[in-house]
Amino acid sequence: MNKTKMAEIHKEFTIIREFNAPREKVFKAWTDSKLVGLWWGPEGVFTPVCEIDPRPGGLINIVMEAGEALGKFKGTRWPMNGRFEEIIEPEKIVFTSNAIDGEKQLFQSRTTVILTEKDGKTEMVVHVFVTKMVAGSEFAVAGMEQGWNSQFDKLGKFLAKD
Numbered sequence: 001m002n003k004t005k006m007a008e009i010h011k012e013f014t015i016i017r018e019f020n021a022p023r024e025k026v027f028k029a030w031t032d033s034k035l036v037g038l039w040w041g042p043e044g045v046f047t048p049v050c051e052i053d054p055r056p057g058g059l060i061n062i063v064m065e066a067g068e069a070l071g072k073f074k075g076t077r078w079p080m081n082g083r084f085e086e087i088i089e090p091e092k093i094v095f096t097s098n099a100i101d102g103e104k105q106l107f108q109s110r111t112t113v114i115l116t117e118k119d120g121k122t123e124m125v126v127h128v129f130v131t132k133m134v135a136g137s138e139f140a141v142a143g144m145e146q147g148w149n150s151q152f153d154k155l156g157k158f159l160a161k162d
Contacts (some may be wrong), residue, residue, distance in 0.1 A: 062112035
């Protein structure tokens, strides 16, 4: 991979969602590659590649692809890779990720997911911290929070299915 100089940057946000599903089901949706592939990515995006090894040090390789609903962007691919740092079943997931464009790494981030069960429902708190970014990648970082929120809308629909 091309070695591109990354600048230190600090953008972060937290998203809190409540799902009408037990914590174990939400945890599994985050850690079973077959399930992650069914909801990962914002609306209009699907995941043709989803390879995860959910254990400390385990690798992440996900490719999102724009579907028909995204018109002229149809077929555009957004790969990411990363590594799990911490897994505490069924309550905590911490991973790093790198957004990639071709051979160029756009940015790095660290994501912490905390799952708390409350009366049969699950509160999910997701904190995303962008640690480094390549100049010219501001557009990708600027849209992250909106993309994560759309992705969690899909997760909610997925969890509502039985």
